[in-house]
Amino acid sequence: MEAPPTKPSSHNLFEVYLRLRPPPANAAQTDRILNVEQPEGSGDKSHPSHITLNPPTDRRRAIEKFAFTRVFEDKATQLDVFHSTEIPSLAEGVLAPQGGEGTDAVVATLGVTGSGKTHTILGSKSQRGLTQLALDVVFRSIGSNMLDSTTLPSVIESLQACDPSESILSTAPNFLDSTFADPSGHSRAPSRAATPMIGEHGIMSPTARRNLARPSALPQLPDISGTNISCDQSAEYAVVISMYEVHNDRIYDLLTPAAKSAATKEFRRRPLLFKSTELSPDRKVVAGLRKVVCTSLREAVMVMEAGLLERRVAGTGSNSVSSRSHGFFCFEVKKRTRSRRRGPWGGSKLTIVDLAGSERARDAKTQGATLVEAGKINESLMYLGQCLQTQSEATSSSKPNVVPYRQCKLTELLFSNSFPSSSSAGHPHATRRNPQRGVMIVTADPRGDFNATSQILRYSALAREVTVPRIPSITATILAQPPPTGSPRPISPVQQHPRPFVPPGAPNSYRNHTPPMNVDERATMEMAALEIARMSDEIDQLRLEADEQLEARMTAEAHLLSMEDRMLDLEAVIRDDCAAEFEQRLTLELARFKASLALEHERSEEHWDRKVDILARGLDASNAGDSEGDKENVLIEHVTQEVERLRRENGVLKRELAGRSPIKRKPLEEREDFSPGGGGAGRAATAPKPEGVAHLGRKLERMRVSTDGARPTSVGGSGSGSGSGSPKKMRKLVGSKRWEEAKEELL
Numbered sequence: 074m075e076a077p078p079t080k081p082s083s084h085n086l087f088e089v090y091l092r093l094r095p096p097p098a099n100a101a102q103t104d105r106i107l108n109v110e111q112p113e114g115s116g117d118k119s120h121p122s123h124i125t126l127n128p129p130t131d132r133r134r135a136i137e138k139f140a141f142t143r144v145f146e147d148k149a150t151q152l153d154v155f156h157s158t159e160i161p162s163l164a165e166g167v168l169a170p171q172g173g174e175g176t177d178a179v180v181a182t183l184g185v186t187g188s189g190k191t192h193t194i195l196g197s198k199s200q201r202g203l204t205q206l207a208l209d210v211v212f213r214s215i216g217s218n219m220l221d222s223t224t225l226p227s228v229i230e231s232l233q234a235c236d237p238s239e240s241i242l243s244t245a246p247n248f249l250d251s252t253f254a255d256p257s258g259h260s261r262a263p264s265r266a267a268t269p270m271i272g273e274h275g276i277m278s279p280t281a282r283r284n285l286a287r288p289s290a291l292p293q294l295p296d297i298s299g300t301n302i303s304c305d306q307s308a309e310y311a312v313v314i315s316m317y318e319v320h321n322d323r324i325y326d327l328l329t330p331a332a333k334s335a336a337t338k339e340f341r342r343r344p345l346l347f348k349s350t351e352l353s354p355d356r357k358v359v360a361g362l363r364k365v366v367c368t369s370l371r372e373a374v375m376v377m378e379a380g381l382l383e384r385r386v387a388g389t390g391s392n393s394v395s396s397r398s399h400g401f402f403c404f405e406v407k408k409r410t411r412s413r414r415r416g417p418w419g420g421s422k423l424t425i426v427d428l429a430g431s432e433r434a435r436d437a438k439t440q441g442a443t444l445v446e447a448g449k450i451n452e453s454l455m456y457l458g459q460c461l462q463t464q465s466e467a468t469s470s471s472k473p474n475v476v477p478y479r480q481c482k483l484t485e486l487l488f489s490n491s492f493p494s495s496s497s498a499g500h501p502h503a504t505r506r507n508p509q510r511g512v513m514i515v516t517a518d519p520r521g522d523f524n525a526t527s528q529i530l531r532y533s534a535l536a537r538e539v540t541v542p543r544i545p546s547i548t549a550t551i552l553a554q555p556p557p558t559g560s561p562r563p564i565s566p567v568q569q570h571p572r573p574f575v576p577p578g579a580p581n582s583y584r585n586h587t588p589p590m591n592v593d594e595r596a597t598m599e600m601a602a603l604e605i606a607r608m609s610d611e612i613d614q615l616r617l618e619a620d621e622q623l624e625a626r627m628t629a630e631a632h633l634l635s636m637e638d639r640m641l642d643l644e645a646v647i648r649d650d651c652a653a654e655f656e657q658r659l660t661l662e663l664a665r666f667k668a669s670l671a672l673e674h675e676r677s678e679e680h681w682d683r684k685v686d687i688l689a690r691g692l693d694a695s696n697a698g699d700s701e702g703d704k705e706n707v708l709i710e711h712v713t714q715e716v717e718r719l720r721r722e723n724g725v726l727k728r729e730l731a732g733r734s735p736i737k738r739k740p741l742e743e744r745e746d747f748s749p750g751g752g753g754a755g756r757a758a759t760a761p762k763p764e765g766v767a768h769l770g771r772k773l774e775r776m777r778v779s780t781d782g783a784r785p786t787s788v789g790g791s792g793s794g795s796g797s798g799s800p801k802k803m804r805k806l807v808g809s810k811r812w813e814e815a816k817e818e819l820l
């Protein structure tokens with residue numbers, strides 16, 4: 074078996090270490106499935122790098138041997154792991170003491186659930202993890218080159234302008250005050266010791282942050298004051314923290330608390346996108362995160378504690394505080410030159426990743442949402458395994474292998490920045506960056522589940538060797554059995570030259586009492602033994618396949634449930650969007666309605682004002698126009714008088730007509746021609762109709778002419794006999810004179 078590469082290889086995207094966890098204090102004694110091979114050379118500098126995975130005794134499985142950059146045994150401390158994985162060197166790469174942007178670094182842990190990933194990354198109640206230790210080194214190394222905290226509020230804007238991820242920046246004091254209710258700082262254990270979201274085999278949805286007590290009892294050990302790295306003395310620094318988790322293949326911000334949905338009234342977090350932005354055209358970034366600018370280690374640790382409160386954890390059959398998501402903790406070290414005219418902010422990032430553990434649903438006893446998560450976790454870890462395998466194959470072969478990292482969010486986040494950035498041509502903002510450096514710490518429990526551990530080691534190890542056990546051992550077992558009593562024993566010629574077959578390890582007593590077998594018998598028995606061995610192997614194989622099928626079915630079921638969950642989530646998001654849009658439109662319409670109502674009101678007031686104006690003007694004018702009114706009244710009076718006069722004339726005429734000779738003329742009322750329609754005597758008593766009056770008028774006119782004229786005028790006559798105008802004139806004058814006289818008489 075080839076030795077693992079001892080120096081970082083140009084092909085390797087991750088250096089892979091193995092850390093074994095010690096047994097729990099009260100655990101029952103179980104067999105070790107994993108043994109560390111001690112290095113051949115002696116001395117301080119030789120460290121183990123190989124382990125052997127032994128199958129449990131009841132299985133006839135291959136013995137596997139795995140190689141890593143280095144193996145940390147059960148007794149290794151946090152500090153051992155910190156130094157030996159070269160995290161200080163990664164931190165130095167981020168600080169870039171020689172100037173320039175620096176090199177991004179990523180440290181991740183991978184392993185079966187309960188194998189010690191979170192313990193390694195975040196520590197425990199009494200021990201700090203790699204994250205706190207790395208932060209301690211970074212803050213102490215920056216020292217006086219750190220940005221003055223009093224100038225921070227004015228610097229935020231310039232930091233925000235240089236941030237490529239469309240994020241929201243806050244200062245640590247502002248963020249902590251808005252997160253923790255008690256500025257006094259009541260004692261509270263760190264989030265990992267008493268995670269508030271532990272449920273009985275179930276996950277609890279993230280709650281809104283209310284009245285959280287500020288953690289004060291944070292571990293200070295191990296001490297790392299002896300470790301120093303250099304920083305760029307010509308630069309001033311700021312540390313920007315962001316935290317997110319990948320849950321069910323979606324990215325959620327851990328520093329932004331869940332917001333209450335308008336539609337469902339539930340607290341929900343919005344998933345974020347991993348994409349290229351205007352300021353980062355050649356690299357993908359998680360867009361829209363909340364980032365907190367810290368100037369001291371204490372602030373940074375407190376911000377981390379706040380973020381960890383949002384992380385999804387649950388109690389499972391395998392781990393009482395099991396991470397249900399892949400946690401990403403990002404520390405961006407921002408730097409700019411300290412000259413009078415300060416340059417733009419640049420810098421690099423250290424990302425520490427606590428992956429969720431792979432688990433077997435049967436052991437973890439998960440169900441419902443937790444089973445769904447397990448399916449998603451296993452699926453994403455399978456893709457991660459494929460990527461790691463491709464990377465280790467690329468190391469050993471000359472063919473360039475393409476790492477299939479675009480299959481899920483986890484591998485995209487871990488690998489997409491592991492390659493040199495493409496040319497920045499066409500993107501004026503793009504700067505060419507170094508590929509990130511990666512460290513993967515695989516954790517394993519030497520007394521844990523064989524299958525799960527074997528699976529993780531198979532795809533994460535740098536090299537692997539398999540030793541198949543010898544089948545004849547089964548033959549030996551069968552041959553060791555005494556033959557059935559009373560069975561006829563064929564006599565073989567070989568029997569005469571017995572060369573008793575003594576199976577290795579057979580008891581002496583058996584040697585003494587077993588009759589020797591002939592060659593045929595032995596051949597038959599050997600054949601049978603081989604057949605049994607083959608069948609036994611087949612059974613083993615089938616059992617393994619059945620196990621795998623079961624696992625696959627569970628994963629598929631989990632996938633289905635996860636899809637359903639995703640659909641529900643999508644539905645909720647769409648509902649939210651619709652509700653928000655509806656509310657927006659409603660507000661808009663309401664505003665429009667109010668505006669038009671106000672306009673209408675204004676118009677109507679204007680209208681009434683105008684009316685009142687006209688009325689007022691009318692009233693004013695009425696006084697002035699009294700004289701004109703009088704004139705009208707006078708006219709009306711005149712008309713009335715005229716009507717009266719005409720009536721009187723009419724009466725006179727009637728009387729005059731009535732007083733004439735009955736031979737010549739009938740009284741007016743009795744005459745048929747009084748009315749145009751004709752009529753009898755009875756009609757005389759009735760009042761004449763208006764047409765009658767008009768008719769009468771015309772008659773009277775004619776009469777007037779005929780009485781005064783030399784010859785009577787016929788009714789239908791036209792008076793055409795008057796050839797000249799003078800006699801007619803005369804008659805008219807006479808007639809009118811008579812009328813006047815009659816009138817005067819009447820009066």
Ligand SMILES: Nc1ncnc2c1ncn2[C@@H]1O[C@H](COP(=O)(O)OP(=O)(O)OP(=O)(O)O)[C@@H](O)[C@H]1O
Pocket residue numbers: 093094095184185186187188189190191192193197392394395396397428429430431516
């Ligand atoms: N090296 C170690 N030294 C002491 N205790 C350890 C060590 N590794 C793990 N433990 C303990 O084992 C338990 C499980 O560890 P941890 O929670 O870190 O597992 P994990 O791999 O993160 O699990 P999961 O994937 O379910 O989140 C914890 O109580 C932890 O304190």
